[in-house]
Amino acid sequence: MSLDLYLDLGWLPRPPSDLNKIIKSVRDAGPATAEALRGLAQFGLNELQLNKVARALSDARDGGVDLKPLIPLKVALLSNTTTEFLSPAMMATGLRYGFATDLVLAPYGQVVQELLDPQSMTYAADPDVIVISLDHRGLNLTAVPGDVDAAAAGLAASLDQIETLKAAIEQNSRAVAMFQTVARPAEPDLGSLDLGVPGTWRQLTHDFNRALADMLTGTPHLLLDTAGLADTVGLATWHDPGLWHMARVPFSNRVLPLYADHIMRVIAAWRGKSRRCLVLDLDNTLWHGVIGDDGLDGIRLAEGDPVGEAHRDVQDRALQFRSQGVVLAVSSKNDDAVARTAFRDHAEMVLKEDHIAVFQANWRDKATNIQAISDDLALGLESLAFLDDNPAERGLIREALPRVGVPELPEDPALYVRTLVASGLFEATTFSDEDRRRAEDYQSNSKRVALQASVTDIGEYLRSLDMEFAVLPFDAPGRARIAQLINKSNQFNLTTRRYSEADVAAMEDDSGLLTLQIRLRDRFADNGMISVVICRTDGATWEIDTWLMSCRVLGRRVERAILQVLKDAAQAAGITTLRGRYIPTDRNGMVAQHYAQLGFGLVETREDGTTLWSVEVADLPDQEVIGTISRQTAPSA
Known part of the structure; x- marks a missing residue:
């Protein structure tokens, strides 16, 4: 069962028996084609x-079908191995994460040639991501048991090889690169002694993988832990000698869907599609039993009880997620007071009431409760994951709220945690102090909501928060967080243009730009960086290229404070006009009237829904800013 969980993508529902018929029907789905294709990919497909799903996507694209709201994504794939079989798997898997993926395949074994040639087909395709899929045979690594010098030389040469490829990509492309760790061969060199002898495959791959991870830390590039994936399913399962000798295929057919899923989930995390909130059921999920029927003493959580310990593992993992910045919420069909009793009074509970940002225990349907959680947290449904032992409840949420991540769970609660983690719903490509604080930030936000409910005047409420805004231009200390916000913000984002960390670094010294990072502190918490603005100079006009804001500060008139900063900076720089553009997506409709509400006039509306807005700086009144603004370094353009 444990191995099948990974090989069959067991966290996804099983494909329906009439899948082939459904795939054929996609061709006649018309305007619903994109959503129909995405729906197909939500199953655990072999x-x-x-x-077949990839072929349906290609047919739709070739037929000129509008694939919105799927996000166009171009991926170049380079390898020392055969990749033709991987292309359709990645295309179909991309649908699972909301991408209409277009694959560009470099010729077999031409990794170095393609990446060192500025005129190569890879660069000509202008990909968003370049995946470098090298296995141990594509590096300068050779097993030399006991030869310390030869092992060190091979390791250094392999790392130099990666550094050269990385530098070439940075020089010749706007793409982010994905490098992968290396799975060692299944056959040991010296048996159990491998770990203690330099130059064995086990030592070589371990040293290379650790150095690769260190090399990519702090860069905009992505790491795919192929070695960890191979270890999880077993090296003997991962490697297929027959396939290698026959077709230079680097792993068995059985692991192909899993490998494709991991590539695409990392790309999805890079594009801000990881879940930020885990919504938890209670009865038979966080504990065994029904607290309303069995009472506080009747639910099973105790150490020494195998079933109780399995449910405690769920709580332990939820708490670990929280320490990584994942917000926890509860959705349970229960009496609120009874449900809270377990958190307050049960000695074996790992989770406490204070760990839960939003607690929805009532007799409404769970789709309604989860929508309420989304609204309370100002997080889109695509940011939520829902864990529930009940297949009927899981099915309801998949049907009513298809953007919510719902891992399928086995009957055995001992496998709940493994299944949840295997789903990759909380995949990360960066991890910062602000990420760690995110759960606390949302916890503080719930206190703000409670305060707002007790105050009848919104102005009085906002003044009571004692807000302090800190405004800085882009700089090296904020670079990683700026890039993270640019790539993860989808709702309050006027243009959803994406820029890498390297792009952000280049903007820091660009005299033709005004760049702003805005941080916010209030009496409840330090919210960290909550907004990013980029303006491009065009004569006496600033074109607002990017304006985004964290949804957790919605309703606090932050945009008015930012507009005042823009006005002041424009006057200081001799700018007479501000021009802004709204580019619609399936997720940023909330800001369609953003510029209208700030006093900009509509200049143009395009067929795709894009609108252009403009205002004369002299015509902008001073904004009523609630709070104080500190310009720690005067922005300039």
Whole structure:
């Protein structure tokens, strides 16, 4: 069962028996084609089924079908191995994460040639992501048991090889690169002694993988832990010598869907699609039993009880997620007071009431409760994951709220945690102090909501928060967080243009730009960086290229404070006009009237819904800013 969980993508629902019929029907779905394709990919598909879904995507694209709201994504794939079989799997899997993926395949074994040539087909395709899929045979690594010098030389040469490829990509492309760790061969060199002898495959791959991870830390590039994935399913399962000798395929067909899923989930995390909130059921999920029927003493959580310990593991993992910045919420069909009793009074509970940002225990349907949680946290449904032992409840949420991540759970609660983690719903490509604080930030926000409920005047409420805004231009200390916000903000984001960390670094010294990072502190918490603005100079006009804001500060008139900063900076720089653009997506409709509400006039409306707005700086009144603004370094353009 444990191995099948990974090989069959067991956290996803099983494909329906009439899947082939459903795939054929997609061709006649018309305007619903994109959503129909995405729906197909939500099942745990095998290699053959992935190929069929990829063919349906290609047919739709070739037929000129509008694939919105799927996000166009171009991926270049380079390898020392055969990749033709991987392309359809990645295309179909991309649908699972909301991408209409277009694959560009470099010729077999031409990794170095393609990446060192500025005129190569890879660069000509202008990909968003370049995946470098090298296995141990594509590096300068050779097993030399006991030869310390030869092992060190091979390791250094392999790392130099990666550094050269990385530098070439940075020089010749706007793309982010994805490098992968290396799975060692299944066959040991010296048996159990491998770990203690330099130059064995086990030592070589371990040293290379650790150095690769260190090399990519702090860069905009992505790491795919192929070695960890191979270890999880077993090296003997991962490697297929027959396939390698026959077709230079680096792993068995059985692991193809899993490998494709991990590539695409990392890309999805890079594009801000990881979940930020885990919504938890209670009865038979966080504990065994029904607290309303069994009472506080009747639910099972105790150490020494195998079933109780399995449910405690769920709580332990939830608490670990919280320490990584994941917000915890509860959705349970229960009496509120009874449900809270377990958190307050049960000695074996790991989770406490204070760990939960939003607690929805009532007799409404769970779709309604989860929508309420989304609203309370100002997080889109695509940011939520829902854990529930009940297949009927899981099915309801998948049907009513298809953007919520709902891992399928096995009957055995001992496998709940493994399944949740295997789903990759909380995949991360960066991890910062602000990420760690995120759960606390949302916890503080719930206190603000409670305060707002007790105050009848919104102005009085906002003044009571004692807000302090800190405004800085882009700089090196804020670079990683700025890039993270640019790539993860989808709702309050006027243009959803994406920029890498390297792009952000280049903007820091660009005299033709005004760049702003805005941080916010109030009496409840330090909210950290909550907004990013980029303006491009065009004569006496600033074109607002990017304006985004964290949704957790919605309703606090932050945009008015930012507009005042823009006005003051424009006057200081001799700018007479501000021009802003709204580019619609399936997720940023909330800001469609952003510029209208700030006093900008509509200049143009395009067929795709894009609108252009403009205002003369002299016509902008001073904004009523609630709070104080500190310009720690005067922005300039």
